[in-house]
Amino acid sequence: MPWPHLPENFRETHRSVWVDISSKLYDPAEGNRVYHEYMDQLEYADSLGFDGIGVNEHHQNAYGLMPSPNIIAAGLARRTSRAAIAVIGNSIALYNPPIRVAEEFAMLDVISGGRLVAGFPVGTPMDTNFCYGQIPALTRDKYYEAHELIMKAWREPEPFAFDGKYNQLRYVNCWPRPIQKPHPPIYIPGGGSIETWDFCVENDYNYSYLSYAGYKAGKALLDGYWERVAALGKDESPYRAAFAQVVCVADTDADAEKLYAEHVLYFYNRCLHVYLGFADPPGYRTIKTIQSGKLNQFRAENQRLFTSLTWKELVDGGYVIAGSPETVRERMEHMIKSLRLGSLFLLFQIGNMPNDKVKHSTKLFAERVMPQLRDLWPEWKNDDRFWCKPLETRVRPEETFAARNGR
C-alpha cells in the first residue's frame, strides 16, 4: 500500500522513504480515497477467485501504509467471505504484551470463519529498531519469546502464568480462541536471516521470502532453505515455501511496458529509497548470517542498482514478471518449479499504479494465467498443512446483512 504522490525529485530532496520521511507529504483527505481504493482492489481479487488476499505491517513510511494490518484485515473479513485473509503479518516483538496478537488474530480467524493465515515477521530494522525502538541485539530473542507466548496461549485450554524475560503475565487466557485448531497456519516472512530457516522447518511453518530482487536473486536463497529442509529430515512439500513477486499482465508484452513501466519505476526509484543507516543496525542480524555472506537487500549496492534499472533490465532480471498472459505464465511456471514454491504473494498494485490498470492486470492474471498454474504440484495437492481451513458453514456477511435488513 504505497503512497502514490511522492514528488518526482523525491530521492534528491528526501533521504529516506522510511522512518524519518516528512509527514507533510501525506494528505489525510487523499488518504481516505487511497485506503478505499486499495481495499477495493483486494476485495476485487477475492471476487476473481484468488486463494487469498494479503496485508502486512510497516511503520512510518510512504512505502506501506499499514501500521496496523489487522484493521485492514478486519475490513476485508467483513467484505469478503471466500478468500483466505493472509496477514503477513504482525511483528510480534513489537506488541506489549504479545498476547495482543494472539487475541487479534483469534478475532480475525473467528470473524472470517477460519480464513486467517497468520504471519509472524521479525520485522525490518527500519520498523522494529528505528521506528519502534527495539534494541537490535535483543530483537530476535524477544521475537522468540513472543512466539512461544502466542503459541502457548492458543494451545493451552486453561489460564497459565508466563514468566518470560520480556513478558511476565500472571494470567494468560486468550479469549476468543481461533477457529482453526490447534492454530491458524503460520507464515514466517524472512529477508534472508539463515536462523529463520531452521525455525520454520522445525515448526513446520511456511517460509515466505519477501524481496523485490525478483526470482533470479531469490533462487540462491531458496536453494539454501531447501538444503536446510533436507538436512533436518523433513519432506519437500512445496507449500513450505512462499515468494513475493511483482506481476504485471497486459494483452501483449509491448502493452505491459506501455501501461506499467512508469509505475514500477516509481516503486523502485522512490518507494525503495531507504536511508542506508536505517537498513542494518549493528546487532540486528546475527553474526552467523553476516558470515554467511547474505547481505541485506537494502544495502548500498542494491540501492544503487534498484534506482538505475531500466524496464528492460527489471523484466530480464526477473525483478518484475511482466508481459502477455503467455509470457507471464511461462516465466511464472519456471519460477515456481525452479524455486519449488507452493504459495505466491503477487503484487499487482505497485508504486503509483492507478486503479484501472491494477484491475486490468489482476483480471488478466486471474482469467488467463492462474488456472494454468494451479496444478503444478500434483503429488502434493492433498497437503493441507500450510493453508487455512475455514468452517464449511460460516457467516457470509453480505448475505446475512441482506436477509436481516430486507435488501
Added chain:
Amino acid sequence: MQERQIETRRGLKCRVLEAGQGAPLVFFHGAGGLFKEEPLLERLAARCRVYAPEWPGYGVEGGEEKLEDMLDFALHGWDVVDALGLDESVRLAGHSMGGMIAAEMACIANRSLEKLALVAPAGLWLDAHPIPDMFSMLPFELVGALFAEPKNGEKFLTGGIDFSNPQALQNFLVTNARRLGTAGKILFPIPNRRLSKRLYRLVAPTLIVWGSADKLIPLPYAERWQKLVPHAQLSVIDGGAHMVPYEQPEPVAAELVRFLG
C-alpha cells in the same frame, strides 16, 4: 602497553591492557572499543598503574550474550575489578559509554570508591539537546560526529582496513556488529537507562571532563552531570570533540593527573 587475559567469577574472559606504576586506575573504554593506540592511557601510565579492560563483545572472547541490561554491565565492571585483585579504594575512569557504566558502578556499589573520572560520559538525555542517533550513522557521518579532525577519525575507526578485500570487509562488519550490537543494549535507541535518578548516591570526588566542541554529546550535558553528581568538578577542554581523549590526550591527561593526584 602490556596485555593479559582475566576471567571473572561469572566465567567471562576478557583482555586487559596494563601499564605504569603507582596507585591503580581502572579505565573503561567507550562504544568504539580499545584502539591500536591509546594515547591517553599511555600518558596516564606515567603516574598510575592503568588497567583498561575490554568489554565482552569487543574482543575475541565471546560472552556478550550474558550482558543484557545496565545492571549486567555494571556488575560485570565490578567483577573485572575483583578479578584484577584490586581493593575497595579503587579509582575508576571511563569515556563515553565507559563513563556511563563507571558512574552506574559507583552508584550501585556499597563501597567507598576513592575517585571517579568521567570523560564525556553517556547516560543522560536532555530533550532540548537530543544526542544524534549514532546507530543510524554511516561511517563517514560517524567520523564527523565524533572527531574534530576527520583524518583522526579515519585513523582510529577504520585505520589500515582494505575494504576492497571481501574477507576484510566481512571481518569489519562482524566486528562492528558485535561491538555496537553489544553497546546498543545500553545505548539504543536513547542512551538513557535512568542513571540520573541514582546519581545522588555517587559520593566519591568526581571529575567530569568534556570537549567544548563535542557534537555527539554536547556541552550542556556536562553541566547536567555537574548538577546531578554531589561532588563533581568540571574541566572543559577547548575545541575538544567527543573523542577528545584520542585527539587531545595531553590536556585530558593533565586534568586527570591533577585530579587523581
